[in-house]
Each structure stands twice: as structure tokens, then as C-alpha cells.
Amino acid sequence: MPKNPDSLPGFTETLVAWFAQHGRCYPWRETQDPWAILVSEVMLQQTTIPTVLGRYNEWMRRFPNPEALAVAGEQEALRSWEGLGYYRRVRALQATARAVTEQYSGIFPQDEAALRALPGVGEYTAAAVLSFAFNEPAVLIDANVARVLARLYNDPTPIDTAAGKKLLRRRAEILLSRSNPRAYNSALMELGQTYCTSHSSLCESCPVRTFCRAKDPASLPVKKQERTVSSLEHWDIWCLSDRGLLLDLQPPTVRHAGMYRLPQRPREEAEALPHLRDQHYSVTRYKVTRHLHRALLPSLPRASEQFIPLARLDFLPLASPDRQLVRTMLSLQESAAIVSDSAPQRRSKTSPRVSQNS
Numbered sequence: 218m219p220k221n222p223d224s225l226p227g228f229t230e231t232l233v234a235w236f237a238q239h240g241r242c243y244p245w246r247e248t249q250d251p252w253a254i255l256v257s258e259v260m261l262q263q264t265t266i267p268t269v270l271g272r273y274n275e276w277m278r279r280f281p282n283p284e285a286l287a288v289a290g291e292q293e294a295l296r297s298w299e300g301l302g303y304y305r306r307v308r309a310l311q312a313t314a315r316a317v318t319e320q321y322s323g324i325f326p327q328d329e330a331a332l333r334a335l336p337g338v339g340e341y342t343a344a345a346v347l348s349f350a351f352n353e354p355a356v357l358i359d360a361n362v363a364r365v366l367a368r369l370y371n372d373p374t375p376i377d378t379a380a381g382k383k384l385l386r387r388r389a390e391i392l393l394s395r396s397n398p399r400a401y402n403s404a405l406m407e408l409g410q411t412y413c414t415s416h417s418s419l420c421e422s423c424p425v426r427t428f429c430r431a432k433d434p435a436s437l438p439v440k441k442q443e444r445t446v447s448s449l450e451h452w453d454i455w456c457l458s459d460r461g462l463l464l465d466l467q468p469p470t471v472r473h474a475g476m477y478r479l480p481q482r483p484r485e486e487a488e489a490l491p492h493l494r495d496q497h498y499s500v501t502r503y504k505v506t507r508h509l510h511r512a513l514l515p516s517l518p519r520a521s522e523q524f525i526p527l528a529r530l531d532f533l534p535l536a537s538p539d540r541q542l543v544r545t546m547l548s549l550q551e552s553a554a555i556v557s558d559s560a561p562q563r564r565s566k567t568s569p570r571v572s573q574n575s
């Protein structure tokens with residue numbers, strides 16, 4: 218039988234041996250608990266490893282098993298997820314926790330079809346649980362793996378086309394270790410995070426350089442659709458009274474459903490108010506600029522808006538940019554109040570730190 222041109226004899230063993238010696242230790246690599254694996258996979262979607270490392274252990278202490286998250290309130294789950302972004306992920310995770318608790322008495326099924334029937338568990342996540350928790354030979358293709366495979370085979374087929382995806386899967390299946398898929402999948406991802414990254418390729422010291430056919434690694438992988446970045450602006454109000462800070466509870470149909478945000482106003486309405494500061498941040502493919510204006514009392518809150526006492530803010534879920542801005546504003550006001558307190562000619566020592574509607 219003719220040799221398959223895509224087979225790379227010795228590649229898999231070499232990669233696994235390299236990983237056994239040099240693989241990084243992450244808490245989710247030191248467990249075979251499917252719940253812990255699922256949590257890490259969901260956190261790592263669209264979030265960097267350093268950010269997840271800062272949150273994973275705390276989350277696992279709070280929700281050590283599906284039952285713990287299943288019985289938690291939605292606001293508690295959202296508050297615990299703050300800073301990780303993409304909040305629909307934690308809602309899906311909670312739905313999964315409830316399904317596993319109710320349908321499987323808290324024990325994860327070791328079966329692809331059953332895993333994929335769980336809410337929010339797609340092809341990739343099911344494969345990750347099968348591979349990392351149960352050491353099943355499941356193919357995993359994330360952005361790192363796709364990049365490594367495109368370079369390894371020196372293939373310019375766009376990886377975001379049907380033909381490109383088919384080729385990736387075929388080659389991933391050929392290379393997959395049947396004896397230790399858990400280590401192999403981790404190793405391939407780690408190669409893409411360390412030697413064969415989107416910014417550079419350290420080919421001279423790469424552990425699999427003798428198998429690699431790449432001629433110009435920087436030109437690979439090819440993508441048909443490059444992501445475009447758009448600008449987005451919105452105008453928010455800062456309205457602080459002796460009843461608390463005016464916040465807007467987001468309705469179920471929007472991105473931050475169930476979370477609180479600073480209230481938005483139409484541009485003309487906001488720009489008629491004193492400007493406080495601008496905030497810049499990026500979300501998915503948007504570069505966002507938020508213009509914050511001070512609203513003067515009396516201001517008629519909308520139905521979804523309410524004054525939240527400052528003491529309750531830490532216990533409620535706020536979108537991350539809002540949490541950051543609220544903290545900045547309150548600390549600025551506190552500093553200003555301290556300065557004012559030390560100037561008795563301007564404010565008496567009994568004045569509140571955060572003045573009404575300041």
C-alpha cells in the first residue's frame with residue numbers, strides 16, 4: 218500500500234516526549250475531573266491563560282462540582298465570572314451544571330453524543346472533555362493547532378474554508394496519538410503557544426523542526442476572511458446621590474443580560490451635561506469609547522434603572538469596564554473629598570466623603 222503523504226512517522230512520539238519534559242503545569246492539567254476540565258475550557262475560550270490562571274482556582278473553590286453551580290443564583294454566577302468577559306459562557310456553564318446534576322446525578326457522561334447534548338457544549342468542548350478527562354482519542358483543533366498544522370504541512374489552503382477545515386481534520390486524525398491523546402493534544406497546543414506562535418516561529422529550536430515542511434512560516438496560516446475592527450462610541454451618565462449610584466439592570470435579550478451597567482443616554486442628551494472622562498477598551502472586534510457625563514438631580518431614572526447603595530456594589534454583577542470605571546470614579550471622588558475635608562474653609566469635617574450627586 219502506498220505511504221500516506223500526510224503521515225509524519227515519529228512526529229507524535231517526539232512531540233509527546235518533548236511535552237513530558239517541558240510541558241507547563243496548569244491546574245487543569247493536574248486533574249482528570251471532567252467538571253474541572255470543562256470549567257477551564259469554557260474560561261479559556263476567548264480569554265488568555267494568565268487571566269484564567271488568576272481566576273480558575275478561586276472559581277473551583279467556590280463551585281467545586283456541578284451541584285454547587287447548579288444551586289447558585291444567576292447573579293452569584295455572573296459576579297464570580299466578572300473580569301472573564303463573554304458572560305453567555307457562564308450562563309451556559311450553569312445550564313450544563315444543572316443538566317449534569319439533574320440528568321446524570323452529577324457524573325459526566327463519557328460519550329460524545331451525550332456531552333454534545335448538554336447546553337453550550339459544542340464539538341470542540343466535548344472533544345476536550347473526552348481527551349483531557351477520559352484520555353479518549355478525540356481530535357482537538359483550536360487556533361494554535363490550526364496554525365501549527367498549516368505550517369507543518371506548508372499548506373496555503375485557507376483554514377477558515379470548508380476545504381481547509383477538512384484538510385486540518387484529516388491531518389489531525391493521522392497525527393493523533395491513540396496511546397496518550399491527553400498528553401498529545403496538550404503538547405500540540407503548547408507548541409502553538411510557545412515555539413509556533415502567531416507572532417513568531419522559533420524554528421531553530423523547535424522540538425519538531427525535523428518533521429516540518431514550512432518554507433515561510435510567517436505567511437501561514439492563510440485565512441480567507443481577515444477580521445475587521447470597528448469603532449463604537451456610547452454616552453453614559455454618572456449620577457450619584459445619597460441613595461447610591463444610578464445603574465441600569467440589563468434585560469435578558471442583550472449581551473450583558475442580568476448585569477448592571479452605567480446608564481446610557483443619547484449623545485445630544487449626554488453632551489448637554491458636564492463631561493467627566495472618557496474610557497477606552499476593546500470587546501471582540503470593537504474598539505469602544507465611552508464618554509461619561511455627570512447627570513444632575515433631579516434625573517428621572519428609566520424603568521430598568523435604580524439607585525444602588527455603594528455598600529452593595531461589590532455583591533452585584535457589573536460588566537468589567539463598568540466595574541473599572543465605577544472604582545476609578547469613586548476613588549477620585551474620595552480623594553477629592555479628603556482634600557476638601559482638609560480644607561475647612563471649603564467643607565466642614567462632617568461632610569460626607571461622597572457628596573450628593575457629585
Ligand code: SF4
Nearest residue numbers: 413420423426429434
Ligand atoms: S519548525 Fe517552525 S514552523 Fe515548523 S512547527 Fe516548529 S516553529 Fe512551527
